[in-house]
Amino acid sequence: MYNTYKQIRSKMLDLEPFNGNSACGFFNSDGSYIIRSYNTDILRLDPSKQTIYFDNSYYSSTTSRIQKMVKWFIFNKLQSTIKAIERKIYNFDLS
Numbered sequence: 001m002y003n004t005y006k007q008i009r010s011k012m013l014d015l016e017p018f019n020g021n022s023a024c025g026f027f028n029s030d031g032s033y034i035i036r037s038y039n040t041d042i043l044r045l046d047p048s049k050q051t052i053y054f055d056n057s058y059y060s061s062t063t064s065r066i067q068k069m070v071k072w073f074i075f076n077k078l079q080s081t082i083k084a085i086e087r088k089i090y091n092f093d094l095s
Contacts (some may be wrong), residue, residue: 005065033045037066037067041053
């Protein structure tokens, strides 16, 4: 069963795994929290939460919706004021 967008947003905030129709969130073997849309990593949050990899490149309208949710997650969960506006890949060091 797939999670709705509302459920996905809640699971992102709690750093919980989720499965959407085209996106998923999970922990990989090194403990990083990954959000993937189709087969593309959109977010990779390292175990210490000090480095964020965020891919804001344009892929599709569905992936763009997930990317907007990830930006919301970065601001609300990590209290980051990072503004990722341009369509490119960001690699932030928060230390």
